[in-house]
Amino acid sequence: MVLPPKIGVFDSGIGGLSVLREIHRLLPNHPTVYVADQANLPYGTRPVTEIQAFSDRITRFLIDQGAVVIVIACNTASAASLEYLRAKYPDTPFVGMEPAVKPALEASKTGVVGVLSTRATAEGSLYKRLLKRYAEDKRVITQVAPDLVRIAEEQSQRTLASQNTIKNYICPMIDAGADHIVLACTHFPFLAETIQEIAGQAIHLVDPSPAVARQASRLWPADLEPEPELNAYYTSGDTANFKQLLRVLIDVEASVTHFL
Numbered sequence: 001m002v003l004p005p006k007i008g009v010f011d012s013g014i015g016g017l018s019v020l021r022e023i024h025r026l027l028p029n030h031p032t033v034y035v036a037d038q039a040n041l042p043y044g045t046r047p048v049t050e051i052q053a054f055s056d057r058i059t060r061f062l063i064d065q066g067a068v069v070i071v072i073a074c075n076t077a078s079a080a081s082l083e084y085l086r087a088k089y090p091d092t093p094f095v096g097m098e099p100a101v102k103p104a105l106e107a108s109k110t111g112v113v114g115v116l117s118t119r120a121t122a123e124g125s126l127y128k129r130l131l132k133r134y135a136e137d138k139r140v141i142t143q144v145a146p147d148l149v150r151i152a153e154e155q156s157q158r159t160l161a162s163q164n165t166i167k168n169y170i171c172p173m174i175d176a177g178a179d180h181i182v183l184a185c186t187h188f189p190f191l192a193e194t195i196q197e198i199a200g201q202a203i204h205l206v207d208p209s210p211a212v213a214r215q216a217s218r219l220w221p222a223d224l225e226p227e228p229e230l231n232a233y234y235t236s237g238d239t240a241n242f243k244q245l246l247r248v249l250i251d252v253e254a255s256v257t258h259f260l
Contacts, residue, residue: 004227007216008067010035010058012043013153014245015187016073021250022213031229033065035259038237042149043076044118055081069219071095075185079124093219098126099184100208102134108180112139114173117184119144141176145169152187157194167198174199182206190249234259
C-alpha cells in the first residue's frame with residue numbers, strides 16, 4: 001500500500017515541536033509525522049556515531065511512513081547526521097537546523113551575539129564553519145547550556161532553581177555586550193518567554209524555526225498534491241506525558257504511538 005506523502009520531522013524530544021508548530025502554520029494542509037526519541041534524550045552528550053545510528057533508524061521509519069521531505073528538527077542531530085543521511089538517502093530531501101548566527105550578526109547593533117547551544121552543536125564542524133564564514137570580524141559568545149534541554153522537557157522553567165540556571169547561562173553574554181541571543185537548540189524556544197523576562201526586552205532572541213518551515217515548503221515535490229490526513233505523533237518515551245506536552249506546548253490534541 002502506498003501511503004500518502006508527508007513531511008517527516010524528528011528530534012531527541014519535544015524541541016522539534018517548535019519547528020513542527022511553524023510547519024503546521026505555514027503548511028496546514030500538509031500531513032506530518034513526528035518522532036520524539038525521548039528514550040535516548042539528550043543527544044547533546046552522545047558520540048557522533050551513536051547520534052547517526054539513532055537518526056538513521058528514525059529516518060528509515062519516516063520514509064516507511066510516507067515522508068517525502070524529512071526535517072531534522074534538532075541542532076545536535078543536524079550537526080552529527082545531516083551529511084551522513086543525505087549521502088545514505090540521496091532520493092530524500094533533508095532540512096537541517098543550523099544556529100542562526102548570520103541573521104543575528106546582521107541585525108546586531110553592538111557586534112556581539114550570544115549563542116545558547118548544546119555541546120555537540122558547539123563542537124560540530126557546521127557551527128565552526130558558520131563562525132569562520134560570518135564572525136571573523138564580530139564577536140560570538142558560545143554558551144553550552146545542557147541543562148536547558150532538561151528544563152524544557154520538564155517544563156520547569158518557572159521554578160526558582162531553573163530561573164537561576166537560565167540566568168547563569170545568559171547574563172554573562174549580556175554583560176559582554178550581546179544584544180541578540182541565538183536559540184541554537186530546538187528545545188530553547190519553549191523557554192523563550194522566561195529567557196526574555198530574565199534578559200530584558202532590549203535583547204532579541206533569534207529562532208530559526210520559521211526559516212526551516214519555509215525550506216521544507218520549498219523542498220516539497222512540486223508534482224505532489226498534499227492529501228488530507230491526520231498528523232501522526234510517536235515517542236520512544238512515555239506516550240501519556242508526550243500527549244500532555246503536545247497539548248501544552250503547541251495546542252494539539254492527538255493520540256501518541258510508542259516508537260520502538
